[in-house]
Amino acid sequence: MAESQAPHIAIIGAGIFVKTQYIPRLAEIPNLFVLSAIWSRSEESARSAVEVAQKHFPNVVCKWGDAGLEEIIKDSSITGVAVVLAGQAMVDMSLRLLKAGKHVLQEITCAHFCVTCKKLTTMYLHMFFYLAKLDAPEKPAAETVEEAEKALAHYSSLSATLTHQPIWAVAENYRFEPAIIESKKLISEIGEMINIQVIIEGSMNSSNPYFASSWRRQFVGGFILDMGVHFVAGLRMLVGCEISSLSSMNSHVDKTLPPPDNISSIFQLENGCSGVFVMVVNSKSPKASNIMWRVVGLNGVLQVERGIKDGQHGYSVSLNMADGQSKSFFYQFSGVTDELKTFLSDVSTANLKKDQSSHIDPRLSFAESARDVAVLEAMLESGKRQGALVQPRSKRETKSRAVGAVQEKKMQKGSTHEEFALKQTAPKIVGLGMMIGGDKETVAYGLVEQMxxxxxxxxxxxxxxxxxxxxxxxxxxxxxxxxxxxxxxxxxxxxxxxxxxxxxxxxxxxxxxxxxxxxxxxxxxxxxxxxxxxxxxxxxxxxxxxxxxxxxxxxxxxxxxxxxxxxxxxxxxxxxxxxxxxxxxxxxxxxxxxxxxxxxxxRGKVYLSPRLWYIRVNVIECQDLLPSEKNRQPECCVKVVCGNQALKTNICPIRSVNPMWNEDLVFVVAEPFEEPLVITVEDKVGSNFEFLGKCVLPLSIVPRRLDNKPVPSKWHNLEKHTVVEGEKKGD
CATH class of the missing domain: 2.60.40.150 (C2 domain)
Known part of the structure; x- marks a missing residue:
């Protein structure tokens, strides 16, 4: 990439990780960016990092203190920033840089999970209103992943209308490690999963450069969270399934470390498979560290284990099948390099599309990192309660549903969320017994079990x-x-x-x-x-x-x-x-x-099945409704009918002519979309429901969402006896 097109970036932070990981990994991909500056709170720290960086980037400059940070913020040529600070300072720093319009890659914070969610939603709330040049109203902060995702989806849909929406990415190199990515491709070969074992034996002692860091000792499980979050990320990436519940017994043996320093946890995945997660922060093993993921299936065993080959550090992957066949591979560490490549690519794309909303790789999203931290928080909580069964915060039910969950996740068996439960649908299916459209390419195969x-x-x-x-x-x-x-x-x-x-x-x-x-x-x-x-x-x-x-x-x-x-x-x-x-x-x-x-x-020539789509109706709010009794505040709900499928929202808890729901209703429909959406607003009066108005939307006008870009919401007129009575907002 030409230097004039490559994004100019700065590094905020000059600690051990910057010197030993960020700078060496960036030196492997110098053609993708221009390193403009490194900042730290003190001049001494900043200069020590710049001295290391100048061996690879001779033009990098040293910045420190409030004045140096302000210079980076005001430098319009610097479009991307990597924030690598102590845990509790990273979110606040990211907010300040995002407000300045910088694209931010932030290392995962190890602060307690609820604090992370609160700061997240506060940040996005203030960032949107700052960019929109509005005063930010007060909003309750998120306590769970669902609430945080709901806030993210809402503010993202609003900020999509802004001319510039900066990227906020959260780094997790294990989602980019080749060994984990390639092992995920092999997982299907071992058949149905029977058991999973995750074993981590760390070596956090006085010889480790991170041992003396003070911020990791300022909250319970500091080293457990800081180290373990990566191995949970590897587990979730490998099995492709969420942890639904767990039970842990924790202990504190090494008094030079903050408690606890040992975790023994039994967990169950949403697919019913169980496993163990064992972590020892400071093991006396002769190996520097012993890290292993092992998945046992009906047809074989897949194992990923840290190792060394030809002097290169990485992970060994072995696949041993029940029929006696085996395969083994070795993958060198490159997760940090690959996540930096991905972030820089996203920044370059965003710089070229200045008037459009920015896109980030899902592996860099807040939600993924928050779910990793939620699992470890659940282990700490269970250990504190002497092994009580705990659900990670990311899986607990909340008072409001997570916006976007239906179209982002498949409905999974065993989930406690209503929107993930199995639902009986009977959409009108056309095209059976004929070629849809007379063209073989238009035939879908979704209803046939794949061989x-x-x-x-x-x-x-x-x-x-x-x-x-x-x-x-x-x-x-x-x-x-x-x-x-x-x-x-x-x-x-x-x-x-x-x-x-x-x-x-x-x-x-x-x-x-x-x-x-x-x-x-x-x-x-x-x-x-x-x-x-x-x-x-x-x-x-x-x-x-x-x-x-x-x-x-x-x-x-x-x-x-x-x-x-x-x-x-x-x-x-x-x-x-x-x-x-x-x-x-x-x-x-x-x-x-x-x-x-x-x-x-x-052999059958053609396997006929209709092309099915999910229709997601996000019912947001109504305005200026006219109930039959003018002096009475209505108790409203919205009913949506598509063919022979009908769903209702909850009754709005607040009686009002301007009710709000922000609920998702999902339908399954088949091409060629002959049935319209009929949306009705009803008022509960006693045991009956009175009709307040409706609108009819042909499915042909509903936009098709083929990527993760938010669909803008729209107002639709409600009609009652052909007279416009109010408006309903939805998408």
Whole structure:
């Protein structure tokens, strides 16, 4: 990236983490940014960090104190700031910089969770009104993740109308560690999860540079929170499921550390799987630190463990399957580098789109970090209560629902939230028994249970070398474990063309590689001309609407793996489902005895199902309602009907002609959206409900939300006997 386009950034903080992590990691990606300044409270601290940085960034300048901070704030060329301060100071500093229009990457704060949520909502509230040049009214602060997310969604929808909305990102490098990311891709191979073990043995003693830091000792579980939050993040990232409840027994053994310094916790995930989380802050293990995530499944075991290979620190990943097969990989640490890359990329994009709202990678969101901290807070609380069963604050029910939860999360079995519970829906479904729109591309496959297949398309070969007899009758043999598929052979042809597709059922595969051999058919013994071998772990996945993988040329190899001088084969290998275009015409490993001409009689050509959508109706408020009795304040609720589905909000707790709800109602609808939304406002009078007005919205005018950008709210007129009676606001 050219220096003129690269964002100019500053670092706020000059402590150990800045010197040992931030500066070295930034030095690995110098072409993505310009480091303009490093700030600290004291001149001495700032200069010590700048001295380290100037080895890589000779033009970085030193700033300190209030005057230096003010210079950074007023410097319009500095668009991004990394805030790396002591826990209790980071949120306040981030607020000040966000108000100045700077994009902020903040290290996760280890202050108590409720304080974090309160400061978060206060910050966003004041930031919005500051940018909008309005006076901020007083609002209650959030106590839970749900309340914080509700405030975030509300203020984000408001601030989306501003010309400049700065990025606020919270760093968590374990969500970017390659070992965790790649292990998450492997988790499906071990089948249903049975048990999870997380073991952390730290080495927080006087030789550790962080041991003497005072702020970690100023609240209960300082080192537990500061260290453990990363391993909880790794756990949540790996299993892709939230912790619903836990029980912990904590102890305080090493008196040089703040209590507690040991946690032994039993937890249960929302999917029903249970596990243990054991953390020792200062272990006497001969290893510097022992960190492990282990997931036991029905079909195998996946383990991620800290280690060293060829002098490089990182994580070893091992996958041991029930059938005896195993795989192992090693990934060097790069989480800090990758999260910095992501933040800088988001800042660069925001700088190019000055008049649009900014976007951040979800892994850098406050909600993710807050949920990590909430789990550790629950462990500390349970230990304080002698192992009492505790739900993390992020899972506790609140008086108001979290705005945006329905469209951001799938409804999960076992959740205590009403909006996550299973709901019976019966939308009008069209298109059954016909091709919707007459075009195969418009057919969805969402209602059919997916079956996984490994596809191999053999197209053609060229420049195949003849044997000594001068005749050459080539064919291709595809082998995956015990399964073998063969094309027809051509007589005396050096450039044959087959156009065969082979489909191997993933459920029955017991191999780690695919072998594609070109052979010469002979009366006595077929001779191998050349082959290509693919590792199954490297095979890409393609699922509609993605197209099948395009074939490409590969140079054939001999049995020793050396490239042949002549001879190439064109083919494609990919993972897919029965929805793939190649499925109905492919040779199938589970129907090997059926000839190619008979495949069409045993395989369905098309799996028909409608294209379904979620319709989210966010009922916010009404204004100027006219009840039947003018001197009576109405008790209002809103009823929304879509086809044969009907949902109601709660009755507004405050009697008013301007009631407020801010509730979400979710419907399932099928294309082509023939049924409208009928929104009715009703007044509870005794045991009856009186009609106050309604509006009808065709689904064709409802915007489709294909990303995480907020949908702006709108006012809609309510009608009563064709007379406008008031207005209702919703989106």
């Amino acid at each position: 996984e297949y490994l596809y191999v398309r053999v197209v053609k070969a060229k420049e195949l070398t003849k044997d000594v007899t001068g005749s050459f009758d080539p064919y291709v043999e595809v082998k995956v474990g015990n399964y073998k598929g063969i094309t027809k052979h051509f007589e005396k042809k050096t450039n044959p063309e087959w156009n065969y597709v082979f489909a191997f059922s993933q459920d029955r595969l017991q191999a780690s590689y695919i072998e594609v051999c070109v052979k010469d058919k002979d009366v006595v013994l077929d001779e191998m001309i050349g082959r290509i071998v693919f590792d199954l772990i490297d095979v890409p996945r393609r699922v509609p609407p993605d197209s099948s993988l395009a074939p490409q040329w590969y140079r054939l190899e001999d049995k020793r793996g050396e490239k042949l001088k002549k001879g190439e084969i064109m083919l494609a290998v990919w993972r897919g489902t029965q929805a793939d275009d190649a499925f109905c015409d492919a040779w199938h490993s589970d129907a090997a005895a059926v000839g190619s001409e008979g495949i069409s009689r045993i």
